[in-house]
Amino acid sequence: MTISRGVRVAALILLGSLVLYLVLPLLATLLFALATRWTTTILPERLTATWIWQTIRESRFAETIRRSLTLGGVVILVDLVLVVPALVVMAVTRSRWRPLLDAASLVPYAMPGVVLALALIRFYGMVFPALLNTPWLLGAAHAALALPIVYWAILNNLKAINLYDLYEAALTCGARWPQILRFVVLPNIRTGMAIAAVAGFTASFTDFAVANFVVGGSWLTFSVWQGYVMHQNGHIMAVTSVVSLVVTMVTTFLLIRLARETGPAPRTARGG
Amino acid sequence: MKTAVAAPGARVYRGVGFRADLLPILLLVVFVGATLVGPAIALLWNSVMAGGHPSAAVYARILHGHGFRQAIATSLLLATSAATVGTALGALLALTLHRMVGERFRSTFLALATVATNYGGVPLAFGFILLLGSQGTITLMLSALVGHKIFVELVSFWGLVAVYLYFLVPLCVLTFLPALVALRTELIEAAAVHGARSYHFWRYVGGPILLPPLAASFVLLFASALGSYSTPWAIIGGGSDLTLMTVQIGFLFGEAGYDIAVADGLAVMIILLAAASLVIYQVLMSRTARWLR
Numbered sequence: 183m184t185i186s187r188g189v190r191v192a193a194l195i196l197l198g199s200l201v202l203y204l205v206l207p208l209l210a211t212l213l214f215a216l217a218t219r220w221t222t223t224i225l226p227e228r229l230t231a232t233w234i235w236q237t238i239r240e241s242r243f244a245e246t247i248r249r250s251l252t253l254g255g256v257v258i259l260v261d262l263v264l265v266v267p268a269l270v271v272m273a274v275t276r277s278r279w280r281p282l283l284d285a286a287s288l289v290p291y292a293m294p295g296v297v298l299a300l301a302l303i304r305f306y307g308m309v310f311p312a313l314l315n316t317p318w319l320l321g322a323a324h325a326a327l328a329l330p331i332v333y334w335a336i337l338n339n340l341k342a343i344n345l346y347d348l349y350e351a352a353l354t355c356g357a358r359w360p361q362i363l364r365f366v367v368l369p370n371i372r373t374g375m376a377i378a379a380v381a382g383f384t385a386s387f388t389d390f391a392v393a394n395f396v397v398g399g400s401w402l403t404f405s406v407w408q409g410y411v412m413h414q415n416g417h418i419m420a421v422t423s424v425v426s427l428v429v430t431m432v433t434t435f436l437l438i439r440l441a442r443e444t445g446p447a448p449r450t451a452r453g454g
Numbered sequence: 455m456k457t458a459v460a461a462p463g464a465r466v467y468r469g470v471g472f473r474a475d476l477l478p479i480l481l482l483v484v485f486v487g488a489t490l491v492g493p494a495i496a497l498l499w500n501s502v503m504a505g506g507h508p509s510a511a512v513y514a515r516i517l518h519g520h521g522f523r524q525a526i527a528t529s530l531l532l533a534t535s536a537a538t539v540g541t542a543l544g545a546l547l548a549l550t551l552h553r554m555v556g557e558r559f560r561s562t563f564l565a566l567a568t569v570a571t572n573y574g575g576v577p578l579a580f581g582f583i584l585l586l587g588s589q590g591t592i593t594l595m596l597s598a599l600v601g602h603k604i605f606v607e608l609v610s611f612w613g614l615v616a617v618y619l620y621f622l623v624p625l626c627v628l629t630f631l632p633a634l635v636a637l638r639t640e641l642i643e644a645a646a647v648h649g650a651r652s653y654h655f656w657r658y659v660g661g662p663i664l665l666p667p668l669a670a671s672f673v674l675l676f677a678s679a680l681g682s683y684s685t686p687w688a689i690i691g692g693g694s695d696l697t698l699m700t701v702q703i704g705f706l707f708g709e710a711g712y713d714i715a716v717a718d719g720l721a722v723m724i725i726l727l728a729a730a731s732l733v734i735y736q737v738l739m740s741r742t743a744r745w746l747r
Contacts, residue, residue, distance in 0.1 A: 207581030294681025
């Protein structure tokens with residue numbers, strides 16, 4: 183069955199249009215970040231780096247970037263500490279727990295950001311009000327948000343290395359649990375942990391909905407600050423958007439590189 | 455998975471039948487309970503209890519309130535429309551990438567698609583405002599082209615669909631493309647040998663194989679669109695009659711705070727819809743997996 187010339191041309195036009203559709207908003211944002219003035223003309227009047235310097239000089243910029251980076255790091259750590267031991271134990275001695283853990287890992291997909299935020303605020307408002315409006319609750323929320331990504335990245339890696347055989351071989355050689363973990367498990371799931379870390383970090387860094395409601399202005403993250411800046415200064419907003427784009431591009435590049443070693447790259451997107 | 459054996463160092467607590475190696479699993483289960491399941495149950499509980507008694511008053515209020523009914527209808531229609539258009543375009547693009555372009559272009563495009571699915575929320579909305587807002591580049595270009603001011607209505611149902619497609623179409627491409635591996639060359643050749651024309655191939659071979667993954671992509675896109683908050687929040691702002699369930703939830707408990715019980719009810723509805731989408735997605739993907747073995 184051959185593809186006719188007309189169908190081929192139409193398909194390639196569609197593909198070209200989508201590429202344009204994906205690139206144009208990014209290009210417009212980049213240009214606006216560099217434009218002296220761009221209000222009534224089709225293209226910017228002149229280009230400048232003023233807005234970049236002004237954004238960097240904003241006290242909130244460094245503060246919120248630092249917070250979001252720290253939060254992303256903590257989220258990765260919490261998820262890896264929770265998921266890696268649980269999945270290793272499941273893979274070697276507790277395989278019957280697999281359906282429950284699989285189901286648990288999918289729960290975040292049934293709770294979009296704004297719903298998760300409301301649920302946490304309502305629940306902890308009843309059982310532990312001191313936790314409300316704290317970065318601790320946000321950290322827990324983001325760890326829950328990134329859980330499916332981390333869980334499936336580690337599980338896919340564990341499947342690929344056939345951990346049970348390695349475990350039995352290590353036992354035969356007289357290794358104990360700490361040695362097995364350090365010298366057998368962790369070196370073999372390095373790639374899975376790296377994928378989980380990058381994808382989990384992106385999920386935390388780009389989240390607006392959960393952070394906006396769980397901590398809001400009391401502990402501004404970079405994404406929430408963007409939401410405020412959008413209504414104050416478009417040029418600074420454009421510069422912060424370029425920062426988001428760079429973070430997204432770098433993490434995507436890392437994920438693709440890492441996925442080449444194990445399989446397809448995990449998606450971090452939960453919708454806008 | 456092979457038969458489990460006891461791990462060395464796993465301490466056995468006699469009489470209780472509890473082994474220490476269960477602790478990491480329990481820790482993960484407790485975390486999910488404390489951050490997801492417990493809070494979700496609290497939402498459900500709050501939405502069906504009034505004054506200490508079971509009550510459907512919250513849901514009655516939602517269904518009788520014109521604004522809430524409209525938010526539900528708009529959310530469902532928007533998610534369905536965006537998912538339908540997104541799946542149709544995404545499937546055509548995935549087929550194009552699968553059959554008509556080289557490996558190098560495909561890899562570059564997939565990298566761009568991955569960036570697009572992850573670049574959502576407020577920055578994306580801002581990018582579209584720069585293009586299609588009242589002073590947006592495309593708005594000005596179109597106005598210059600026709601000779602009078604044209605208003606592209608971004609704060610509208612189809613305006614939101616257009617923005618949603620930015621992350622939904624690439625999401626569909628990324629989920630549907632791997633399923634196209636099932637469309638093996640042998641199948642196409644076998645059909646051709648038996649004299650099947652293009653229509654027959656798609657009607658009896660290609661269609662039935664690709665329908666489950668296509669439906670799965672639709673369900674995924676629907677759930678993604680339904681749960682979107684930051685993009686519509688940034689586009690709609692406060693000055694429009696257009697309202698969605700997620701935006702209403704944010705408004706009710708975040709900004710207005712006058713009827714949190716209704717926010718609970720709307721959130722429970724979203725959880726039920728998203729959970730149903732997830733179950734359907736899993737069933738459809740397990741059917742797809744048969745053809746990928």
